[in-house]
Structures are given as structure tokens and as C-alpha cells.
Amino acid sequence: MSAKSYQPSPRWLWPTRGGQAGLQKELIMNVGIVGYGFYIPVYRIKAEEIAKAWQQNFHQIKSSLLIEEKSVPGIDEDSVTFAVNAAKNSLLQCGLNSKEINAIYVGSESAPYAVKPTATIVGAAIGADSFCMAADMEFACKAGTAALGVCLGLVKSGFAKFGMAIGTDTAQASPGDILEYSAGAGAAAFILGTDDSKIIANIEDTISIASDTPDFWRRSMQKYPEHAGRFTAEPAYLKHVSTIVKKIFEKHSCGPEAFDYVVFHQPNGKLPLMVAKSLGFKSEQINPGFVVQDIGNTYSASSLLGLCSVLDQAQPDKKILLVSYGSGSGCDAFILKTTQNIKKLINSGVGPGYDLKSHLSYKKYLTYSEYRRNIDLLYQDMK
Amino acid sequence: MFSSSSIPGWRQYPKRYTLEGTKCIVCEKAYYLKSFLCSCGSRDFKTFKFSGFGKLISFTNITSSCVEFKHMPTYCIGIVQLDEGPQITVALADVSLCDLKIGMRVQSTFRKFYSHGNNGIIEYGLKFVPAL
């Protein structure tokens, strides 16, 4: 045995005295968003058009879902192409050298391959470091924020320099099902890092909740998902989102007024507004991140696209609460705070009106049969 | 007939995914398609990534597709002159004939091209759209 006593590295020092405060001291290193990008396909279908196809009452549906129109993938698009385009846009926005990215996690429930990760296609397309941690993730609509959580951990612990988290989906819905009105398509990519000179929004805290709840699911060989009707509201979405937000309030000894913005997962227009109201949030807090009425439920990208919209508008030193929800069931919640750097965002080469809300004005409407053709072509390999 | 192997495509991923070409080490002339001999006489090249922006030189619509594109009812193709010099034939996306004009500015976008049947690998690459 060596005479020298073992001296562990200070970084991994578990304090026997000083408790939590000592531990926090070692791990206080800012981690946050360094850049972000989104991709929404140019095609839309109006809820009215869908209602016409099924001879349903458009006004009733609109008032219950609060969705005007949703985004539809083009014939040559899928969740992989969305992910790549969002990733490239995030790099264009912040000007980071792609070779510095050494963690890529992609969350989706509509990946074209059951086996072959989207993450490696993204890595190849952006020119990431080949020594890269990469994988795809699934947790219904919270797969994108799950990817964000993984990148957060890897970057904060120093195992990754810059991590990219992507939520991307071309949501499926059975013809004639109520989900047809909301199942949208899009992607958002976030780059996380610890470089204070680059961080535009620090991630100050994250809490998740998970339970086995059968509200919405898709068996692996099936084309379309199933859902449990009204069960998807109160015992599923509303319960999990309320629970986690109340946990945040408790942990941080605060109320809804502590946040300048709140972004919820948006399965339709009704549920997020309902839960926001019940928790005491005001419309000024929720509107900037509210995107579902124009693009529908973009599943793994939903809350992340809401976050993009908020970051497009936010001033420095603003607090954001991001709460995603994924069926099956669970939530990821993040507390973010914008920094001075948010004013310095590069907007190179992507064109005018690159913020999400004005980008949504670039659109082409489809008829119901064109919409159905596009969606069916996505799933032609599943009979 | 057309290659049903995914390996030739894999070899092309840097070009298809990132518009990687080459530049002559001596005279800096940029090439998109692989060149083995520069017009200046040099045989030495370095890799070079094109920005993905360019100008539309000509275009048309295809109404009678080849096997790989049978799933596309009709689509447009064009010849684009990249900002860095080379001209390439490309697939255009999200447009019909009436959206196109000779000379318009275009930019690249990542899209699905085709797959080797329902069980096969999906071939991805860059198409071009009118620049925003």
C-alpha cells in the first residue's frame, strides 16, 4: 500500500462537511443554449378543409381544439430531413464551428427507421466531430426535451463540449380521427454549451416526472397511434403538467409571477391554455410561445418550437419556464434565464424574417387529397 | 439498371449532405464534381464546402419520371451556378414551374430523394429552393 494517502481530484470531492452548498460550489458552471434553429415545412392544411372532407362541424372542432391549420411534410420530407435542416439552421444562427459538437441526441416518434439513428445522419450532414455521443430517443411528444436533458447532463458534466438536442416529428393520424386536425410536422434544434461568451439562455434547473400512463401509444408495426379519448386530458396531460409545475414552485419557493414566459407542450390550443390558467399564468406569459394554432401539434418539436418563438423575442435577463409533456407518460421541465448575449445572435444567410412567427407566413395550402397523398407516401412501406 | 446498392450513395454522402467539393491547391479554382486534373495543370486538391447558395441558370419540370422517382407525380430540376463558381444540375423542391425564373437566387435544403424499395436505405441529399 502506498504511504501517500489518496487525494481525490477536487472536482469530484464529495464534501463530508458543508453539505449541499459545498457540492453545488464544485458544479457551478453555467450551461445553456448557445444557438437554436427550427424547420417547418412550407405546406399547410386548414382545419376547415379537413372538416369538409369528413363532413364534420368545423366551428365545433375549432372551438374545442383552437387550431386554425397545421403543417404538413412535403413528399420529399421526413423527420430526418426536418432534423437536419433545423440543425443546420441552428449552426447558421450562432456561427459555431460544427466540429465542436460532440453529442447529438434526436427525439422523435416518427423516425423513418426503427433501426438506424437519425442522429448519425444529422452528424454527417452538419459535419460534427466524429468522436460523438449520439443516439435517437423516444418518449412520445417529450422525446425532444428528453434529448435536451441528456445533452444538458453531458455538457454540464464535461463529457461533451457542445451538445445538440433535436425534437423532430412528422406526426401521424388515422384518417377521420380527431388527431388529424392536430398532427403537425416540424423540428427544432438546440445547441448547449458551457462557454459563457456564447450562452444566450442559461438552463438553471430541470425536473422531470414519469409514470406508466396509457393515454396515447403506437405499437411498433402499426402506422397510426391510438389514444384513450378523454382520458388523455385530466389524468394524463393536465395532471402531469400541473404536478411538475407545482413541484417547481415548491422547490424554488415561487409562483407563476416568477417567470416572464411559460411554454407548454401544445397538443392542441385548449389544453395548454387550460393548464396555464389553472396554475395562475397570464396570457402575456403564454402567448409568445404559443404556436399550435398555426402549425398544429408538432409532437417532439412542440414545446421546443414554442421555446424558439420565445427566444426570438426575449430580452436579456428574462426567466422562462419550459414544460413538455409526453404520453406514456411524463414531463420535462426546464427553468431558463436569458443572458446579455441574446442580443448578439447572428442571423446570417438564412434570409429575412427568420424568427419563427414571421417564418410561418411562408406557406402553401394543400387540399385534403394532397395532404393525404403526402402523409400516405411517408408510410408506404407500412401496410 | 440503376444501382440498388446503398454503398455508392454512402460514398457520396459528403457531397450529397454537405456540398463538399474540391479546390485546386495552386489556383484555388473550385470544383463540385470530383476533378483529377485542374485546368491549370495541377493534380493537387483540397476539400472545400460550398455555401449552398447560387443562381438558377435554367430549369424544367419532369412529368415522366425514371424508376427511382416514380413516387413523385411531377417535380422540377434546374441548373444552378453556385456562388463559388461551379454549375451543377440539381433537384428543386417545393416549387412548380410557375414559381421559377431564370436568374433567381436559390439555396440548398436537405430532402429525401428516394429509397431502395420499402425495405431499403433512404437516399438523402440537398435540393434547392428559392432563397428566402
Place this chain on the structure above:
Amino acid sequence: MKISVLGVGCTKFAELWDKSLHDLIAQAQFMALDDAGIAPAQIESIFVGNMLAQQFNGQAHLGAIVAQQLGINVPSVRVENACASGSSALICGVQAILSGAANVVMVIGVEKMSDVAISQATSALMGAGDYQSEHFAGATFPGLFAMVTRLYMQKYGLTSKELAAVSIKNHNNAALNPMAQFNKKITLDDYFNSPVVADPLRLLDCAPISDGAAAVIISSYDFAKKYGKTGVNIIASTQATDTLDLASREEITSFKATKIAGKKAFEIAGITQRDIRVAEIHDAFSMAEIIALEDLGFFKQGTAGFETAQGKTQITGELPVNTSGGLKAKGHPVGASGISQVIEVVNQLLGRCGQRQVENAQYGLTHNIGGIGTTAVVHIFERK
């Protein structure tokens, strides 16, 4: 140089459902032998022009088939240069004779395209272009020529009516050719009613899918003298190559390979454009005929469309072009086309063209391209 044409033989061009690759070869090769009045044993070398037998018919090694069907063991090679395979095979035959390697050579072009679906044929034909960029982008050959046409129209003000004039002329000529695929005249209305294939090219701007074979037997001039068959001689055979892909070129509305091959051919033949009284010009797409007429120096750049509309290239015009109906109306079984052009010019010079006959033609020219003007082959013929 002087290479004599001993005989020619050609099948009808059409969708020949009953005929196999072997049948087509046999028909053309024996017709040519009979026309030449020689026995199979006198053939010393064979060149076969064909582009896609492997893809369309599962058959490579065509040289062996041609030789076997003649019952001989001579050297026999398949030559491939996309749509210029036939005329490139003739270049090889000419070179074999000029080098002294052979005295009598059979050159036969053949293609059987109708067994596969149109989309499969379209894919296979794209092999004439660049696989990595053009095929991947879905740029079919009509698409590539359409982009050329659009740019040409913008540059020189060519109108659709002028473009249509090419197709109308060729269909009218084909109506006089019993071996042609199409035998009806067409009008401007027919043209504008035909569907758009790749804007601005319509169905009536594009050559069809065809089956057919065409053979020519050539020999040294000395051998031909012994047989009294020196009536028509090849006095120039040239070929040139440009980039495989269209977009790499500086000039898209004119084909450098044709300019080079054409210029060299006239130099070797010792004649000028004005001496040519009949020409078979590659018209797989109507635009190609217009561009070729300019590249070969028959008309100034940007004017050939107008001149065609004026009737200059009609059978009764100052430069009859594609009296056979051209690839457009006679048919375009890819590997056979180059040789079928040769056969028409030879027959014109020998006075064997019936209602399509051009009077007093002493010199004739064939022009055949592969891909988007990537390979260009020019042969000039003289009537003795």
C-alpha cells in the same frame, strides 16, 4: 481516306413485340450481306453498336451473338457510346480497315427497348449522363434537353412554332419511309396538343422508344473495286468528346464535341458545308437538330430554328435534313440509330429513296451524338 460501302440492311423501327434481340440482328445482318453480294465467310471483323442490352435484355457480349449467327470466328466487339454507339462502332470499323487489320468489316447497331417499362427505360437511358449528379437529381434526358431548350429560347428568341417545325418536317418525311416507326404527317395543332414532357419540350419533340437493327458492310476501296462496289465511299470519320455532365460546360446552348468533330470532318474530306446535299442529323430531341445544324456550321448560331421554319431543310430545300424521318419519326433504337443514319445517306447517294429522293446529291453527312452532346460522331460520304 476512302472506305467503300458494300451493302446495307435495316429492319423496320417500331415496337417489334415478336422480335428478339437475336431476330433483329439476324434480319439486319443478312439483309446487308445480300445487298453487298458477299458471303458471311468474307467478313473479317465485326463491331456492334449497342448501349443497353444488359439492362433491357439481360445480355452482354453481343459481339459473340453477331459472329455466331454468321457462323464465323472473327474478332467481334461491342462498342458503347450511349446514343452514338452505332456511329462509334462505324468509327472502329473504319479504323480497322485503315490500319490494315481487316479488309471487310460488318458494323451493326441494335437495340431492343420495348420489353421494359417506360420508367425503367428512362432510368437506363440516364446512364448516358452523369449518374452522381444528373441521375441523382432525377434529371432525365428530356429534362436535360428541356433545360437546354429553355436557355436557348431565352438567348436567341427561338419560338415554339420554330421548334415545332423540326418535328413536323421529320414526321412528314417519315410518312414517305416504309421502314419508319411513324407514318402519319402531323400539323402544328397536333404539336401543340401533344402533352408537355419537360417544359418546353412536348411529346412530339422527343424520339420514341423503339426496337430495331441496322447494318452496314464496309471494305477497303481496293476490295470494293474488285467487286465493282465503289459507288459510295466514306471520306471522313471523326469523333470528339465533351464533359459527361451538362452543367460543367461553359456553353450550354451549343455542343463543343460536334463543333470539333464537324470541323475536322470537313477538313479531312476537303469539302465545305455548301457541298453537303443531304444530311442525317441527330434529332432525339428537336432542339438537338437545331443546335447541331449550327455546331456543324450549316447555319449561324441562333438561326437554325428560323431557317428550319423557312423550309431550308425540307426534302425540296437547299439542305435536306433527316429525309428518313430522323430519330424523332423514324424511331430511335439507340444503338442502331447511328447506322440507320448511314443507311439513309448511302441510299440517297445511290438513288434508292423513292419518294424521299434528293436530286443530285454528291456528298452526304451523318451526325450522331451520345448523351447531351457528350460524344459526337460525324461521317461524310461521297458518291463516286
